[in-house]
Amino acid sequence: MAQDLVDGLLIKARSHLPPPSEPLGKLSKRDRKGVAVIKLKNPPVNSLSLEVLTEFVISLEKLENDKTFRGVIVTSDCPGIFSAGLDLTEMCGKSQAHYAEFWRAVQELWLRLYLSNLVLIAAINGVSPAGGCLISLTCDYRVLADNPKYNIGLNETLLGVVAPSWFKDTLVNTVGHRTAERALQLGLLFPPAEALRVGMVDQVVPEDQVHSTALSVMAQWLAVPDHARQLTKSLMRKPTADRLVKQRDADIQYFLQFVSRDSIQKSLRMYLDKLRQKKG
Numbered sequence: 001m002a003q004d005l006v007d008g009l010l011i012k013a014r015s016h017l018p019p020p021s022e023p024l025g026k027l028s029k030r031d032r033k034g035v036a037v038i039k040l041k042n043p044p045v046n047s048l049s050l051e052v053l054t055e056f057v058i059s060l061e062k063l064e065n066d067k068t069f070r071g072v073i074v075t076s077d078c079p080g081i082f083s084a085g086l087d088l089t090e091m092c093g094k095s096q097a098h099y100a101e102f103w104r105a106v107q108e109l110w111l112r113l114y115l116s117n118l119v120l121i122a123a124i125n126g127v128s129p130a131g132g133c134l135i136s137l138t139c140d141y142r143v144l145a146d147n148p149k150y151n152i153g154l155n156e157t158l159l160g161v162v163a164p165s166w167f168k169d170t171l172v173n174t175v176g177h178r179t180a181e182r183a184l185q186l187g188l189l190f191p192p193a194e195a196l197r198v199g200m201v202d203q204v205v206p207e208d209q210v211h212s213t214a215l216s217v218m219a220q221w222l223a224v225p226d227h228a229r230q231l232t233k234s235l236m237r238k239p240t241a242d243r244l245v246k247q248r249d250a251d252i253q254y255f256l257q258f259v260s261r262d263s264i265q266k267s268l269r270m271y272l273d274k275l276r277q278k279k280g
C-alpha cells in the first residue's frame with residue numbers, strides 16, 4: 001500500500017477491492033501520511049451483512065499489520081446513510097449455525113474496532129442507527145454531518161430486541177449511565193444537535209466539511225506518540241472488551257436462543273415488512 005497518501009479501502013459486498021487512492025480534504029501530504037479511509041459500500045443502506053462484517057475485519061487486520069498506517073477514517077460511500085446497522089435478513093429465518101457465525105462476526109468486528117491500536121475517526125455522513133451507531137461509538141472520535149435527517153443512536157428496543165451488554169457498555173462509556181439508560185430503553189435516535197449535546201458525537205459540522213474535519217482531528221491525535229496513546233486507550237477500554245472476551249461463547253448461545261424465539265422472529269419480520277412497505 002502507498003505510504004504517504006490517504007488510501008481508500010472500499011468495503012463492498014461481493015468483491016475484494018484493491019485500495020484506490022482518493023484525494024480527500026485540503027491537508028498537506030504530510031498530515032495525511034499513514035491515514036487510511038475505510039468507506040462502507042453495501043448499497044442501498046450499508047447494512048452489515050456477514051460478508052461486510054468479514055471484509056471489514058480483514059481490512060482492519062491488514063491495516064493493523066501494516067506499520068505504515070497509524071489512523072483510519074471510517075465513513076460511508078452510500079449517500080445519506082452511514083450504516084443501517086446489522087443486516088436484519090441475517091437474523092430472520094436462518095439456521096442456528098448461520099446465526100452463530102453471524103454473531104461471532106459481529107463480536108469480532110466490535111473487538112477489532114474497540115481495541116484497535118490505530119486512531120479511528122468516524123466521519124458520519126448519514127443516518128446511523130443501531131449497529132451503524134455502534135461502529136461509530138467504537139471509534140476514538142466522531143464527526144457528524146449537520147443534517148436533520150442524520151439520526152444516530154441504539155434503537156434496538158423499537159425493533160423489539162435488546163441491545164447486548166457490550167453494545168450498552170460502549171454507549172455508557174461514551175455518554176454516561178443515565179443518558180445511556182434513557183436512550184437505550186426508549187430506543188432514541190438523536191438528531192445532530194441532540195447527539196452533540198449528550199456526547200454521542202464529538203463534533204457536528206456542515207456536510208461538506210465532514211472529511212476535512214476528520215482529517216484535521218486525525219492530525220491532532222497522530223501528534224501524540226503512538227505507544228503512550230495506545231497504552232492509554234487499552235487502559236480505558238480493555239476492561240470493557242475483556243467482559244465480552246471472557247464470555248464470547250455464552251454470548252453467542254444467548255443470541256441464538258434469543259433470536260430463535262418465535263416472538264423475536266415475528267418482531268424482526270414485522271419490522272422488515274414495515275421498512276419495505278414504507279415505499280408504497
Ligand SMILES: CC/C=C\CC/C=C/CC(=O)SCCNC(=O)CCNC(=O)[C@H](O)C(C)(C)COP(=O)(O)OP(=O)(O)OC[C@H]1O[C@@H](n2cnc3c(N)ncnc32)[C@H](O)[C@@H]1OP(=O)(O)O
Pocket residue numbers: 044045047081083084085086087088089127129130131132155156159161162163164254255258259272275276277278279
Ligand atoms: C441478544 C441480542 C439480540 C439481538 C441484538 C440485535 C441487534 C441488532 C442491532 C442492529 O443493528 S438491528 C438493525 C437496526 N436498523 C434499523 O433499525 C434501521 C432500519 N432501516 C431504516 O431505518 C432505513 O432503511 C434507513 C433510515 C436506514 C434508510 O431509509 P431509506 O433510504 O428510506 O431506505 P429504505 O428504508 O427504503 O431501505 C432500503 C432497503 O433496505 C432495506 N433495509 C433497511 N435497513 C435494513 C437492515 N438493517 N437490514 C436489512 N435490510 C435493510 C429495506 O428493507 C429496503 O429493502 P427493499 O427490499 O424494500 O428495497
